[in-house]
Amino acid sequence: MSVYAVNKLCRDALHDRGFREALKSDPAAAMAPLDLAEDERRALLQGDVAWLFEHGCHPFLLAYLTRWDLFGLTAPVYSERIRKARDPRDETAA
Amino acid sequence: MAEIVAAFGVPHAPAFPALVAREGPNCEVARLYAEVAKHVAAVAPDVLVVFDSDHFNTFFFDNLPTFLVGVTEATEGPNDQTPMPHYRVRGHAPLAGHLRGSGLARGFDLSLSQDFDVDHSIMVPLHFLTPQMNIPIVPIFINGLAPPLPGARRCYALGEMVRAAIKDWPERMRVAVLASGSFSLEIGGPKIPHGERAGTPDEAWARRVQQLMQQGKVNDLLEEATAVRMARAGNIGGELLNWIAMLGTIGERRPRFIEPQVDHGHSYGAWRWD
Numbered sequence: 254m255s256v257y258a259v260n261k262l263c264r265d266a267l268h269d270r271g272f273r274e275a276l277k278s279d280p281a282a283a284m285a286p287l288d289l290a291e292d293e294r295r296a297l298l299q300g301d302v303a304w305l306f307e308h309g310c311h312p313f314l315l316a317y318l319t320r321w322d323l324f325g326l327t328a329p330v331y332s333e334r335i336r337k338a339r340d341p342r343d344e345t346a347a
Numbered sequence: 348m349a350e351i352v353a354a355f356g357v358p359h360a361p362a363f364p365a366l367v368a369r370e371g372p373n374c375e376v377a378r379l380y381a382e383v384a385k386h387v388a389a390v391a392p393d394v395l396v397v398f399d400s401d402h403f404n405t406f407f408f409d410n411l412p413t414f415l416v417g418v419t420e421a422t423e424g425p426n427d428q429t430p431m432p433h434y435r436v437r438g439h440a441p442l443a444g445h446l447r448g449s450g451l452a453r454g455f456d457l458s459l460s461q462d463f464d465v466d467h468s469i470m471v472p473l474h475f476l477t478p479q480m481n482i483p484i485v486p487i488f489i490n491g492l493a494p495p496l497p498g499a500r501r502c503y504a505l506g507e508m509v510r511a512a513i514k515d516w517p518e519r520m521r522v523a524v525l526a527s528g529s530f531s532l533e534i535g536g537p538k539i540p541h542g543e544r545a546g547t548p549d550e551a552w553a554r555r556v557q558q559l560m561q562q563g564k565v566n567d568l569l570e571e572a573t574a575v576r577m578a579r580a581g582n583i584g585g586e587l588l589n590w591i592a593m594l595g596t597i598g599e600r601r602p603r604f605i606e607p608q609v610d611h612g613h614s615y616g617a618w619r620w621d
Contacts, residue, residue: 257408264403267428268620282494306536312582314403316535316544320617329542340537 256309258288259297263314276323278343300324302331303338348518349442349513352621353390354597356526356590356605357385358613359471363433365474375608380475380613382604386617387476392437392523395477396446396509396596397469398589399527400428400491404466405569412458413497415504416447416488424465434466434470437483442516446485449512455505457487472527489592491528491585499572502588502600503565506595513596526593528586530556531612536582547612550579554607556587559613561600581612 256304262284274281284294296304302315310337318324319331326334357380361437367377404427405586406412425431440461450457469486487509490496506524513522531549538548547553559568572591576586597618605616 260403260408264407268404302535303537311403311493312533312535312537314535319535319544328544331544332539332542335535335539336537336541338537342538342575 255288255290255293259293259305259310260314261318262287262289263310266321267317273321273323277321280324297324300328300334301329302328303334306335306338309325349516349522351510351596352392352521352523352619353386353514354524354526354593354618355387355476356614356616357383357472357476358489358529358608358611358615359468359527360369360611361365361425361427361429361431361467361471363471364474365501371585379606379608382606383615383617384476386604386619387523388522390521390621392482393521394442395482395523395525396513397472397484397486397525397527398506398592399465399486399488400469400586400589401488402466402468402492403545406488409495411493412488413490414450415458415460415488416443416450416453417488418443418447418459418461419463419551422463422465422486425465425467426464427540427572429467429470431467431474434473434480436473436480439483439485442520442583443485443521445516446487446509446512449515450471450505450508453508453511458569467504468527472554476525487592489588491588492583494574494578494590496574496577496585498574499577499588499591502592503569503595507590516521519587524593526590527551528589529581529583529611529613530587530590531580532583532586534582534583537550538581547610548579549584550609550612552576552580552584553612553614554609556590557605557607560590560594560602560614560616561605563599567600568594
């Protein structure tokens with residue numbers, strides 16, 4: 254399980270300008286050296302933030318991706334997708 | 348001996364410094380920070396103990412403290428690309444070390460950092476409240492963003508411990524306490540509004556929290572601020588724990604000033620008894 258690597262990718266996109274530029278120009282190549290599971294790599298490339306959220310990635314960090322429209326994630330696209338994610342907070346008893 | 352002379356609570360939205368620079372001193376955000384800043388200036392504290400939740404900038408999942416005391420002579424920030432001036436502010440290492448030691452002696456296993464910078468969640472409040480950066484800080488970090496979070500009663504007890512430890516400090520010193528954070532805020536999660544990347548999913552909770560604080564009903568707040576309730580108020584709703592820890596340092600006092608920005612899910616408050 255490498256949720257950690259996805260969270261770290263998001264954080265590095267904010268803090269590391271070189272990595273951010275690499276993600277913009279060739280995301281698959283920029284992610285090649287990272288310790289990501291194959292389904293995480295696929296979800297990132299597809300901008301499937303609902304899947305990433307449902308598998309434990311932190312939404313605060315995922316939302317960084319919209320700052321530079323990484324993986325095609327403009328704010329409206331991101332919003333539309335994440336709002337469809339299964340939200341465990343709505344399933345627990347009050 | 349040292350004493351706590353006042354306590355404050357404010358939000359720290361990273362957009363606020365630029366917003367106020369753009370809209371000027373009469374906009375609502377500027378006016379509300381200025382009201383709190385007036386109380387800070389009036390009590391003129393020697394030290395500011397700051398309860399804060401880092402946003403994965405100072406600490407990350409490789410080593411994520413639940414409670415951590417920053418014991419340093421100085422820190423700087425913001426370290427997270429927030430569009431605002433970069434500041435350096437002194438710490439108060441002896442008092443910070445004393446608070447940490449007191450915590451360990453009283454059953455709080457507090458982590459330590461002696462070398463760190465800070466993100467917008469500390470620098471935005473200081474930018475508005477003490478822009479000359481002339482009051483040294485003792486930052487106490489509480490995990491308010493990465494569940495499972497510490498409980499409300501535990502955070503309140505942390506504040507009570509800080510109060511007792513400050514009382515034990517041998518030097519004369521006027522200490523104020525600052526809480527940084529929101530009551531209802533969702534960033535990037537399923538509860539954001541259409542087309543946005545952040546929103547306020549639970550204005551009713553933000554209003555409820557503000558009213559309980561206004562009435563000094565701390566026990567009701569501790570009863571109602573369950574993990575489930577805070578999580579439903581948004582994935583950043585755990586920042587309320589900073590305010591709860593702050594209340595632990597002063598007990599069931601009523602604020603001299605508290606005003607909400609309900610649509611933002613947060614409040615601005617000042618507790619004084621001089």
